[in-house]
Amino acid sequence: MPFSAILTSPSLRRALLAITVAALAACTTTPPPRSGGATASGASGVPTPPVSPPPPPPVAKPAFARPAAGETIARFNGKQNKGIDIAGSLGDPVVATADGRVVIVSNALRGYGTMIIIKHNETYISAYAHIDRALVKENEVVRQGQQIAEMGKSGADRVKLHFEIRKQGEAVNPQPYLDGKQR
Numbered sequence: 001m002p003f004s005a006i007l008t009s010p011s012l013r014r015a016l017l018a019i020t021v022a023a024l025a026a027c028t029t030t031p032p033p034r035s036g037g038a039t040a041s042g043a044s045g046v047p048t049p050p051v052s053p054p055p056p057p058p059v060a061k062p063a064f065a066r067p068a069a070g071e072t073i074a075r076f077n078g079k080q081n082k083g084i085d086i087a088g089s090l091g092d093p094v095v096a097t098a099d100g101r102v103v104i105v106s107n108a109l110r111g112y113g114t115m116i117i118i119k120h121n122e123t124y125i126s127a128y129a130h131i132d133r134a135l136v137k138e139n140e141v142v143r144q145g146q147q148i149a150e151m152g153k154s155g156a157d158r159v160k161l162h163f164e165i166r167k168q169g170e171a172v173n174p175q176p177y178l179d180g181k182q183r
Contacts (some may be wrong), residue, residue: 063176064097065144066162067128068151075175082171083127083164090132090159094149096142097126097165097178105134112162116148129162130154146177 032090070092074085107114107169112129116136119125132152142148153159165174 003105063180063182064165064174065095066125066178067097067126067163068092068094070148070151070161072175073160076171076173079169083162084174086163088151088159088161088162090150090152092151092159093147094128094131094151094161096144096146096148097163098124098144100126100142102136102138102140102142102148105136105138111155114152118142118148123167125166127162127164127166129164130156130160 016122053131066086068086068088070086070088071133072084073087074081076082076084097120098118098120100118102116103119103125104115104117109115109129114131114134115129116131116134117125117127128149130151130153131149134148134152135150136142136148151159151161156162163174165172165177172182
């Protein structure tokens with residue numbers, strides 16, 4: 001039968017079309033659908049892989065680490081509370097919020113009990129009050145995360161850590177520094 005007869009016969013044309021479609025389907029691989037179910041093709045007709053978005057930028061490590069694991073029970077207000085108070089149990093670890101040098105270990109400041117002050121640089125110091133036992137001495141160099149004390153209730157009505165960050169001598173809200181939003 002001549003090829004022109006195949007093209008004019010409806011049943012033969014359907015059979016040829018079915019064979020052609022089956023052959024093409026067997027030879028072609030389809031990439032997984034992109035969002036929305038569509039696939040993309042490049043200029044050559046070859047499917048292109050989906051473009052993934054760039055990875056998010058790395059999260060900046062906070063310059064100041066949280067000094068104790070407990071929940072915040074009193075927040076900074078700049079007047080009655082010049083820092084934050086963190087709940088805990090007697091003897092819980094208190095760690096240095098950042099690298100620095102211990103400049104004070106004392107119980108001389110009324111209302112703070114036994115406290116430690118660390119100078120981090122020419123701009124920042126941190127203070128840790130109501131501690132039970134200091135594990136560092138004045139002039140000692142400490143590293144961020146190093147245990148410096150045990151939580152207590154010296155000069156307080158309950159076990160807690162009173163924590164302050166001072167910038168150029170002025171008390172600042174420690175929370176943005178602990179969250180990495182302030183440096």
